[in-house]
Amino acid sequence: MIVFDQVSKRYGAYQALSELSFSAPKGQVLGLLGQNGAGKTTAMNILTGCLAPSSGKVSIGGFDLLAQPREAKRLLGYLPEQAPLYDEMTVRAYLRFACELKEVQRSAIPKHIAQIGEKTGLNDVMDRKIGNLSKGYRQRVGFAQALCGSPEVIVLDEPTVGLDPRQSSEMRGLVKALSGEHTVLFSSHILSEVQSICDRIIILHHGRIICDSALQALRQGERRLRAVVACGEGMLLPRLRQLKSVKYVQVERLSEAGTTQVVLTAEGDAPVERELFTLLSGLQTPILRLSPVEDSLEEIFLRATGDAG
Amino acid sequence: MRAIFRREMQSYFYTPAAYVFMGVFLMLGSVFFAVGNLSARSSNLLNLLSQLSYLWMLLSPVLTMRLLAGERRRHTDQLLYSSPCSLGALVGGKYLAACAVLLLTVAATFVYALIVAIYGRLYLAETLVGYLGLILQGCAFLALDLFVSCFARSQMTAVIVGVGANLLVWLSDVVASAVTVEALRYVLKFISLYQRFAPFARGQLSFSNVLYYLLFIFIMLFMSVRVIDARRWSEA
Numbered sequence: 001m002i003v004f005d006q007v008s009k010r011y012g013a014y015q016a017l018s019e020l021s022f023s024a025p026k027g028q029v030l031g032l033l034g035q036n037g038a039g040k041t042t043a044m045n046i047l048t049g050c051l052a053p054s055s056g057k058v059s060i061g062g063f064d065l066l067a068q069p070r071e072a073k074r075l076l077g078y079l080p081e082q083a084p085l086y087d088e089m090t091v092r093a094y095l096r097f098a099c100e101l102k103e104v105q106r107s108a109i110p111k112h113i114a115q116i117g118e119k120t121g122l123n124d125v126m127d128r129k130i131g132n133l134s135k136g137y138r139q140r141v142g143f144a145q146a147l148c149g150s151p152e153v154i155v156l157d158e159p160t161v162g163l164d165p166r167q168s169s170e171m172r173g174l175v176k177a178l179s180g181e182h183t184v185l186f187s188s189h190i191l192s193e194v195q196s197i198c199d200r201i202i203i204l205h206h207g208r209i210i211c212d213s214a215l216q217a218l219r220q221g222e223r224r225l226r227a228v229v230a231c232g233e234g235m236l237l238p239r240l241r242q243l244k245s246v247k248y249v250q251v252e253r254l255s256e257a258g259t260t261q262v263v264l265t266a267e268g269d270a271p272v273e274r275e276l277f278t279l280l281s282g283l284q285t286p287i288l289r290l291s292p293v294e295d296s297l298e299e300i301f302l303r304a305t306g307d308a309g
Numbered sequence: 310m311r312a313i314f315r316r317e318m319q320s321y322f323y324t325p326a327a328y329v330f331m332g333v334f335l336m337l338g339s340v341f342f343a344v345g346n347l348s349a350r351s352s353n354l355l356n357l358l359s360q361l362s363y364l365w366m367l368l369s370p371v372l373t374m375r376l377l378a379g380e381r382r383r384h385t386d387q388l389l390y391s392s393p394c395s396l397g398a399l400v401g402g403k404y405l406a407a408c409a410v411l412l413l414t415v416a417a418t419f420v421y422a423l424i425v426a427i428y429g430r431l432y433l434a435e436t437l438v439g440y441l442g443l444i445l446q447g448c449a450f451l452a453l454d455l456f457v458s459c460f461a462r463s464q465m466t467a468v469i470v471g472v473g474a475n476l477l478v479w480l481s482d483v484v485a486s487a488v489t490v491e492a493l494r495y496v497l498k499f500i501s502l503y504q505r506f507a508p509f510a511r512g513q514l515s516f517s518n519v520l521y522y523l524l525f526i527f528i529m530l531f532m533s534v535r536v537i538d539a540r541r542w543s544e545a
């Protein structure tokens with residue numbers, strides 16, 4: 001549905017994007033992660049036609065964005081980082097304008113607006129001026145605008161910025177509801193948010209993709225186990241380090257006298273549990289607790305951006 | 310284009326822009342009419358129309374300042390650029406809305422013609438030619454100020470630069486007399502809108518000047534589209 005093919009963007013001497021290539025199939029919720037200045041907003045502005053790439057090609061639904069902008073943009077809904085709102089208009093008039101821009105048939109507009117209002121919880125404020133709405137409602141209006149014309153691709157640039165926790169949670173709920181029906185490109189620097197919404201993430205760093213993976217696969221690259229063993233540290237550690245599957249051993253803390261708590265890092269498919277059990281049963285040392293350590297997205301992100309320098 | 314036109318028209322009347330434009334124009338117009346026609350017992354409206362044409366210079370930036378500069382400031386330009394609406398339709402819709410407000414304002418001055426027709430003698434053909442010149446002159450200034458508005462991010466800048474550009478184009482033949490470079494002098498004389506309006510102010514219909522105005526408007530709108538498009542390739 002979305003294809004970025006070797007897309008670069010240069011502002012004078014500054015290279016904002018370098019040969020960015022990725023595609024997103026229909027129905028996927030794709031998270032774009034990166035630190036400030038990584039190129040997320042530039043990539044989104046190029047995808048929505050607000051900026052032109054210095055080189056490369058972008059297509060939406062098979063339509064080249066530069067050669068067939070009208071056809072490509074018909075498939076697109078966009079909520080920029082700052083919601084594009086006209087304060088002097090009522091919510092209804094604004095959504096009507098957005099529908100007209102998206103070339104929704106005139107007779108179908110009132111029904112379409114009612115449906116979007118229901119989906120986004122705006123029906124109560126339809127006839128209020130946008131300038132008088134709270135930040136949370138304003139963001140919803142921006143989101144509703146992106147849904148006008150039922151576009152197949154929805155691009156959301158940090159939609160929860162400036163919202164309080166409850167509003168953020170509501171916004172995440174709205175985005176989640178789009179998955180399956182729409183292809184969603186979602187940027188954020190709040191990692192837990194991406195974790196809870198997206199099927200796949202792309203991490204950008206200095207305008208390059210340094211990680212492109214399904215969330216599940218990201219976590220499976222390397223895994224960690226936390227073990228509490230009824231044995232002293234001095235005797236246990238040298239033996240653990242000799243295990244074939246174990247890459248690193250990290251002592252966390254001594255929970256009680258005579259026990260050791262360690263975190264073992266191993267390759268995703270290595271039989272580390274089996275080796276550990278064989279070792280400790282040979283030593284007649286009981287395992288008091290064994291549990292997987294869930295890698296947070298923060299750790300994945302920091303590892304990826306740290307590796308990329 | 311229709312969606313853009315409708316929104317701009319609504320916006321003109323939701324905000325003070327249209328009221329300020331129409332109010333100031335008609336207030337000053339009424340003063341000119343009272344002094345030049347009622348007090349002087351003159352039924353010649355051409356002088357009045359000639360005086361009114363000066364007001365476009367000062368007032369047309371009020372209509373154009375928010376058309377593009379306002380969109381950039383509010384970041385609503387991203388909504389427009391990401392929509393299927395072409396840049397030509399976008400600029401065209403905005404320009405036509407500004408022209409519609411200008412036409413409504415001009416239409417309100419028909420009251421002066423009606424008063425003259427009732428209490429004196431209205432020279433209809435000459436007056437109509439004068440009105441045509443007044444409208445073309447106003448539309449030309451709107452196109453120029455829309456173009457200027459492309460470069461500004463703040464509305465205040467758009468107004469100030471707009472008034473400056475209007476003065477330059479209006480008085481470019483005066484400026485030309487002080488210029489020694491022949492080619493530049495020729496260009497300045499050519500773009501002078503003052504010279505183009507003079508025949509209309511005498512009640513003479515000049516097709517070459519009508520064509521000049523239409524071409525001037527087209528070039529300004531075309532350049533506005535090109536500037537907006539060029540910004541997509543370069544803007545940080």
